[in-house]
Amino acid sequence: MPYHLGFGPLHRYGFYKRYGFRTTQARQVILDVFYNCKEHLSAEDIYLKIHKKYPGISLTTVYRTLEILNRLGIIEKHDFGDGRARYELAHHLCKKGHHHHLVCSGCGKVIDYDDLVDKETDFIKTIEEHLSKRYRFKITGHLVQFFGMCPECSKKGK
Amino acid sequence: MPYHLGFGPLHRYGFYKRYGFRTTQARQVILDVFYNCKEHLSAEDIYLKIHKKYPGISLTTVYRTLEILNRLGIIEKHDFGDGRARYELAHHLCKKGHHHHLVCSGCGKVIDYDDLVDKETDFIKTIEEHLSKRYRFKITGHLVQFFGMCPECSKKGK
DNA sequence: CTTGATGCAAATATTTTGCAGAGTC
DNA sequence: GACTCTGCAAAATATTTGCATCAAG
Secondary structure, three states, rough: OOOHOOOOOHHHHHHHHHHOOOOOOHHHHHHHHOOOOOOOEEEEHHHHHOOOOOOOHHHHHHHHHHHHHHHHOOOOEEOOOOOOOOEEEOOOOOOOOOOOOEEEOOOOOOOEEEEOOOHHHHHHHHHHHHHHHOOOOEEEEEEEEEEEEHHHHHOEEE | OOHHOOOOHHHHHHHHHOOOOOOHHHHHHHHHHHOOOOEEEHHHHHHHHHHOOOEEEEEEHHHHHHHHHHOOEEEEEEEOEEEEEEEOOOOOOOOOOEEEEEOOOOOOOOEEOOOOHHHHHHHHHHHHHHHHHHHOOOOEEEEEEEEEEOOHHHHHHO
16 A cells, blocks of 8 residues: 555544545644644744744634634643643644643643543543533533642742 | 621731732722622623722722732632633632532533542642652642533533 | 822733635535 | 635734822821
8 A cells, every 4th residue: 555545644634624624734734733742832832833834824824723623622722821822632642641731830831740640530530420410511521730830940939 | 896806707808918918998899709709700700890889990900909819829810711810719718618610611601519529639639749749849739620511501502 | 208009091912803815625 | 616714904802011190008
């Protein structure tokens, strides 16, 4: 089977067509950023990352694409309290696997921790089951963040 | 002991002076709102709530007061994903006690749940201890939210 | 009377939208 | 060729700031 028809990175764009969106260059490039980056990116981060190579892609398009990817569950939108939304590949697509966030209030640094995954998974499952029964919610997601001061910021007494 | 000198609601304003802020009418009124309200209020909500009775208090002052109260740990700032910050009395001052949030993605409704408190507290404590050791963070807080669709929105297929 | 608090207007910052032209299928 | 996607400019929204004035201590 020719390489370009095989399974691999190329297939990631299939999401767009499958849900009735057209597969444009901008949308491919933006999705690639997520597959090639482990950080939590804001809309502007993404715009700046691709702007040198693709000056034709505007910030507006970045926002519109992020909206689509978020609604399709391909990326997750986070708020770390710095006034701008940040995005990363959804955990089911992400090599990093399921993790939560530890945010430094001093410098804004975010650590993806996946320690005690079993305990976390168990906790989430138990609570989700309980809440969905008790309040008859169809639970679609959760957010667990811890925040505090990283060693560097603690020293500086920020 | 005369009532007005006894322990009670009057003492809540002591926070301001104790931390070097002046106790102004605006600051008293805004803090009262939190003691008299169980909802999660945005800056504008608060402004509108007090505006009829105190038309002299501006939205700017509301923002500035919220900043102070938040930094003193008297109120907690939350983001429920609707683009504006929302505030409520900190859990140690709040009759409602420690609770987390269940947010409906359809209509934005927020349920304060305090079911399974013991399990939650235990979970938080374990993770906090682990993270503070492993990453040498001084943990100051956490955020646990579940989101999904409430029964009404599920029906409407929003 | 000194210093901090406030209102107003204007600035910022992020995200959204209208519309005409370009690109995908 | 139909209909979607895009860039640009402008709007919308939330929050912050400069500054002259006012008020608490």
